[in-house]
Amino acid sequence: MYNPLVSIVIPTYCQPEFIIRAVESALMQDYENIEVIVSDDSPDTQTEILLKPYIEKKSVTYKRNTPRLGRVLNYRTCLYEYAKGEWLVNLDGDDYFIDKSFISSAINAINGDQSIVFVIANGTISYPGGEKIEKRIPGNSSPFLKISGRTYFNNFKRKRGFFHLTILYNTELARSIDFYRMDILSADIESILRLSLLGNVVLLDRNVGVWNLHSNNTSSTATYSQFMNNLLWIDSVLEFGKNYQYISRFACVEWRYFVRNNELTGYILSKIKNSEKKEKKKIIFGFLKNHPTIFFFPVFLKKLIQYLISNK
Numbered sequence: 336m337y338n339p340l341v342s343i344v345i346p347t348y349c350q351p352e353f354i355i356r357a358v359e360s361a362l363m364q365d366y367e368n369i370e371v372i373v374s375d376d377s378p379d380t381q382t383e384i385l386l387k388p389y390i391e392k393k394s395v396t397y398k399r400n401t402p403r404l405g406r407v408l409n410y411r412t413c414l415y416e417y418a419k420g421e422w423l424v425n426l427d428g429d430d431y432f433i434d435k436s437f438i439s440s441a442i443n444a445i446n447g448d449q450s451i452v453f454v455i456a457n458g459t460i461s462y463p464g465g466e467k468i469e470k471r472i473p474g475n476s477s478p479f480l481k482i483s484g485r486t487y488f489n490n491f492k493r494k495r496g497f498f499h500l501t502i503l504y505n506t507e508l509a510r511s512i513d514f515y516r517m518d519i520l521s522a523d524i525e526s527i528l529r530l531s532l533l534g535n536v537v538l539l540d541r542n543v544g545v546w547n548l549h550s551n552n553t554s555s556t557a558t559y560s561q562f563m564n565n566l567l568w569i570d571s572v573l574e575f576g577k578n579y580q581y582i583s584r585f586a587c588v589e590w591r592y593f594v595r596n597n598e599l600t601g602y603i604l605s606k607i608k609n610s611e612k613k614e615k616k617k618i619i620f621g622f623l624k625n626h627p628t629i630f631f632f633p634v635f636l637k638k639l640i641q642y643l644i645s646n647k
Contacts (some may be wrong), residue, residue, distance in 0.1 A: 338442075341366060341424070343371045343424055344374060345357050346376065346410055347373060347377065347382060347428025347429075348375075348377055350377075351377075351381045355385060357426055357428050357431050360433070360544075364435055364438045365439050373396070373398065378403065415510060422504065440456075441454040441456070444478075445537065451535050453536055455496070456498075457501065458501045461547045467545070479537050480537070487531045488532055497527065517568060519565045532576055532579070600629065600632065
């Protein structure tokens with residue numbers, strides 16, 4: 336029976352109101368061969384105090400980072416220094432699992448198949464105000480489907496299928512390709528997409544966790560300059576693919592066009608939706624000046640028109 340050690344790593348920074356929920360959701364997993372590691376970047380001992388009962392029972396391994404590592408280096412340290420498992424899932428301290436059989440289902444799907452580089456499941460986004468929306472990974476089918484990693488990569492250009500907390504990935508392969516190498520917002524996406532090109536991917540048709548979107552999320556507080564710098568991940572992935580001949584140059588051009596414009600679409604519309612009425616036109620004309628080609632991108636035009644009609 337295939338029974339590898341699985342590391343559930345929980346990087347956290349000043350999230351005492353969420354950390355117990357994250358830890359409990361990790362410990363509720365019905366797969367027994369796991370280790371749960373909390374990597375704490377907080378400047379105080381509040382998280383450590385809250386976790387003291389878990390630490391004393393040795394159900395959780397607690398690591399205090401002094402000085403603070405920062406978000407991406409914390410991810411990287413969890414993978415390269417703290418985790419001992421053959422497989423790893425990253426659960427940020429403000430997110431949580433809702434499916435106790437996520438890990439066991441993923442391991443059953445892998446079943447020792449060395450061609451599989453990661454398993455990805457569906458997830459839910461929890462928005463400020465309480466609204467929760469489930470997002471399915473494109474191409475998913477019950478109970479699971481093994482596909483080429485290049486198919487997953489190619490599908491990504493049309494529709495982003497990604498939740499960091501719903502991905503169980505191979506630690507050895509991840510380490511071999513310099514995972515979490517870019518200190519940007521999408522360091523996780525950049526890493527996972529490169530990994531997808533190395534083998535097969537399993538799509539697990541289960542809603543396994545909740546990404547808690549709130550005002551303190553790094554993605555929610557990003558400035559325009561941070562967002563534009565973050566787009567460097569796209570070319571980084573494509574350079575990796577071209578250098579190792581996983582994807583053709585023509586495919587790179589097409590993939591870049593769709594992914595970059597989809598990223599711009601999401602950012603622009605989020606700024607419009609979250610702005611005051613008098614600021615909306617200013618935002619639209621500002622992006623028209625800086626990114627005129629986005630207004631010829633069909634997906635953007637469709638979503639913008641739908642938003643304007645529904646908010647007359």
